[in-house]
Amino acid sequence: MTWRLHHQQRSGQRDASTKSGGNGEVVHHLPAPRAARCGGIVWWWGDSPHRDRGREAPSVERRHLSWYMKPVKRLGVRAKLVLLSLLILIVVSFSFTWLQIRLSRAWFEEDLRTRAVIFAREVAATIGDRNEFENRDLLQHKIRQIMAVRRSVLQLDVLGFDAAGTHIVASSYDARRLPFNRREGELVRRGKVVSHMVTDQDGRSWEVMAPINLEGDVVGAIAAKFSLVQASEREAGLRRWDLALTAISVLLMGSLMGLAVQLVVNRPIRRLVDAIRHVDAGHPGAPARVDSQDEFGVLARHFNEMLARLEDFNSELQTKVKEATYELERRYHEVQRMQRSLSHAERLALAGRIMAEVAHEVGTPLHSVAGHLELLRQDLPAPALTDDVRRRLGVIDTQLQRVTQIIAQLLDLTRRTPGEPENVDVNRLVTEMAEVVRPGIVAAGLVLDAATQPALPSIEGYPNQLQQVVLNLLTNAVDATPAGGRIAVATRTRNGHVELAVSDTGRGIASAEQAQIFEPFFSTKGGSGLGLFISAQIVREHHGRIEVTSQPGQGSTFRVLLPVGEHA
Numbered sequence: 001m002t003w004r005l006h007h008q009q010r011s012g013q014r015d016a017s018t019k020s021g022g023n024g025e026v027v028h029h030l031p032a033p034r035a036a037r038c039g040g041i042v043w044w045w046g047d048s049p050h051r052d053r054g055r056e057a058p059s060v061e062r063r064h065l066s067w068y069m070k071p072v073k074r075l076g077v078r079a080k081l082v083l084l085s086l087l088i089l090i091v092v093s094f095s096f097t098w099l100q101i102r103l104s105r106a107w108f109e110e111d112l113r114t115r116a117v118i119f120a121r122e123v124a125a126t127i128g129d130r131n132e133f134e135n136r137d138l139l140q141h142k143i144r145q146i147m148a149v150r151r152s153v154l155q156l157d158v159l160g161f162d163a164a165g166t167h168i169v170a171s172s173y174d175a176r177r178l179p180f181n182r183r184e185g186e187l188v189r190r191g192k193v194v195s196h197m198v199t200d201q202d203g204r205s206w207e208v209m210a211p212i213n214l215e216g217d218v219v220g221a222i223a224a225k226f227s228l229v230q231a232s233e234r235e236a237g238l239r240r241w242d243l244a245l246t247a248i249s250v251l252l253m254g255s256l257m258g259l260a261v262q263l264v265v266n267r268p269i270r271r272l273v274d275a276i277r278h279v280d281a282g283h284p285g286a287p288a289r290v291d292s293q294d295e296f297g298v299l300a301r302h303f304n305e306m307l308a309r310l311e312d313f314n315s316e317l318q319t320k321v322k323e324a325t326y327e328l329e330r331r332y333h334e335v336q337r338m339q340r341s342l343s344h345a346e347r348l349a350l351a352g353r354i355m356a357e358v359a360h361e362v363g364t365p366l367h368s369v370a371g372h373l374e375l376l377r378q379d380l381p382a383p384a385l386t387d388d389v390r391r392r393l394g395v396i397d398t399q400l401q402r403v404t405q406i407i408a409q410l411l412d413l414t415r416r417t418p419g420e421p422e423n424v425d426v427n428r429l430v431t432e433m434a435e436v437v438r439p440g441i442v443a444a445g446l447v448l449d450a451a452t453q454p455a456l457p458s459i460e461g462y463p464n465q466l467q468q469v470v471l472n473l474l475t476n477a478v479d480a481t482p483a484g485g486r487i488a489v490a491t492r493t494r495n496g497h498v499e500l501a502v503s504d505t506g507r508g509i510a511s512a513e514q515a516q517i518f519e520p521f522f523s524t525k526g527g528s529g530l531g532l533f534i535s536a537q538i539v540r541e542h543h544g545r546i547e548v549t550s551q552p553g554q555g556s557t558f559r560v561l562l563p564v565g566e567h568a
């Protein structure tokens, strides 16, 4: 019971101290710089927490660590707390147990002394008168009786006082009487009870002496020796129990402490560290799951807030990067487009300049030819002007006009103001152009097929320009096809377009050349190299496109696709 009381008191003290100590410890482990550093981005994307930890402790301090502190430094928080509290527990518990043992021993000894005194007084009181006191045999018998009952009494003397000194009246042990000094003897003679402790071959014992009062005088004394051995044995047994219970309670409290530390300190720290590792491994957005209200809770909340801020920042950064990339790409495409249109414009400008020069150079002789033709028509005698001659002169005139027109168109290409588009019947246009070129084709030993699809929808456009396209394609076909070959011109509808195809059985175009033939001035036959360039330009202005398929050595087909009914 005593033990339990002491113990509760002690564990209460321990709890209080641990709590305050624990708090101090926790606060100490949340230093502001660490938290501040946690808030920085560098901490996250830079060094690992391990390297960071290494930097925290200055190396000088490390070198001066004493040998016993080195292993302690390496321990985790949990182990340190448990070890420290165990140490405190052991020291406090065992001190209290030791004190308790000392106190209870003193108490036992005092209790035994009191009993011995009472015993001696009682024995002294049993001697009723002087006769009895002087009857040695009777006293001797009494002593034997008492000794038989009281095992702890080792010796019992009945002493007599007289003027000469002290003599033994009766004794359980004849060899010698119990040793009391003169001062003690004096005290007893004056009616006092004396006692002292001795340690001899019988172990520890109390020796007490109580006076025998007869008719108002102290005539003698009862001296008794009480053994403490039995009591000591009982006390040793109790002491063993005390120590064992203390050890068990220390162990129990140590384990409970470990458990408490695990719950209160270890778990939140591990969760925090897990969350940090998670983020460190490049997986954002896993908050630390610490829901306590203590310092760890505060730390985790700050950590989670910081994580959220970091994530916001990250996504904002990503958005910004995306926007910037998009903007960059847009600018890049714009620049590319500008470059292309620039070179295209440059080419056009160059073509325009050349065309203007060509027009000027060709224009003068053409005018002269036209003038001479007119003069010839006037000068020729009427009989010479047969129908045939008239027709040929007409063709020459038409072709001259066409050449003039083409030159004008060439000039138009650069400074064109084409006027209003009109409905164009592509079938008619094709048939007319076929008739125009047929004589040349026949003369070259070739066959011309014209196949038009009936009820072909009309298109919106500029017939003169489209004529020029057909003429260019036919001219090229004639140029590429040796005698005996075949040239075909055909129309049809295809996917909302009117398709005009010119095919030949000529030399064909190598695939490497196909990419170049629409470039200005590209010619493999010493021509101007402007025919396809101008044709493509015209078709583009009609919102159409030109396709070419060719099989070298077997022939080529040029297809012009013009959208049906659309305004150019």
Ligand SMILES: Nc1ncnc2c1ncn2[C@@H]1O[C@H](COP(=O)(O)OP(=O)(O)O)[C@@H](O)[C@H]1O
Pocket (backbone or CB within 6 Å): 472, 476, 477, 480, 504, 506, 507, 508, 509, 517, 522, 523, 524, 525, 526, 527, 528, 529, 530, 531, 532, 533, 556
């Ligand atoms: N039907 C075709 N068959 C083979 N080659 C062709 C054909 N049409 C055009 N080409 C090639 O395309 C080049 C460019 O034609 P074009 O622009 O009309 O210029 P030019 O006729 O003055 O050479 C020609 O020199 C020729 O090599």
Ligand SMILES: [Mg+2]
Pocket (backbone or CB within 6 Å): 472, 475, 476, 527, 529, 531, 532
């Ligand atoms: Mg040509």
